[in-house]
Amino acid sequence: MDYDENMNVAGGRELARWLTGRPAGYEPSWNVKPTQPLPIAFTDHKSGDPRFEYAFWSLVPVWSKELKTRFPTFNARSETASEKASFKASVKSRRCIIPVTGFYEWTGPKSSRTPHAIFGPDPILPMAGLYSWWHEPDAGDDEGWHLTATILTRASAGILQTLHDRMPVFMSDELLADWLDPETEGDKLLLDAVSEASVPISEHLREYAVKPLRGDGSELIEPA
Template sequence: MWSKELKTKFPTFNARSETAAEKASFKASVKNRRCIIPVTGFYEWTGPKTSRTSHAIFGPDPIIPMAGLYSWWHEPDAGDDEGWHLTATILTRASSGVMEPLHDRMPVFMSDELLGDWLDPETSGDQLLMDAVSEASLPISEQLREYAVKPLRGDGPELILPA
């Protein structure tokens, strides 16, 4: 295990596709613990922290498959059958398309042609695979649609109503 505790000083919910294969926190997962994180959409925020604008982002299909990495983390003081946590991170790349004005990074979207290799644990992942998946996500990112939404409050369909 690269970390002695589940909560780390630096958040690891995103991993840069350009460097994940060399980082201690992601290297083993790049090699053989790759996953898909299916989402129907996601949010990005712009503006100063005191008055941020929320943006809803959706893909060309009802489900957007994001390239991810996972690992199992075991609490050092827990028994063999206890204290296990499944953790995951989303791969990111430089933004393009509608994401460019919103943020300098965006998720790596999984293309159909690389899905089999990505999910195959027998395929040893490396930086070449990371680069291929990242590059293949560009056509999907060019089809994203975005609109500003009302401030995010509650939990329901109102979260995607236009502002």
């Protein structure tokens, strides 16, 4: 599920600074998948201004020779991201928010999995993420740049414990400014703080089963 400009923004004026307008090429979606465009909000390193853009959903580190990795990078474990080669540079100063209206989780056997739609206490549910600018090796300095991103995860809490052992790290209002400030050096202490602050948010989530996800449209979030 994706960001909708017409919804009120949770987190007050601070988050609203980053969610002004819509990313270029915006199209609402209720079924975003890894490697597809994912809306992210972050602080521009050069100007210090808020930016709200689409990113390739799977973080590609700057040293990769191609726009893909040998292993999945659409999620990053908050417990180890500061130590992993693919993520540690982004933890340090390239952190972002992924603002969504909700997300899905699945239960049941692989042959017959049931999707569940999950929503937060406010219209916008901000998730903590990391981003990276990947540059095509043979492109010029001013072209061939790709914005890529990943969603941080942690051990599940609240109602999500009955659905999966992992959940996204939800962004708390209190830590938002530091998280999006590239001058705040990211480390495991910051990751742990953001992760723990997301637990109270998880206690206010709501979920319900929906029909198998086919195609894309608002009907996907109708109760089964």
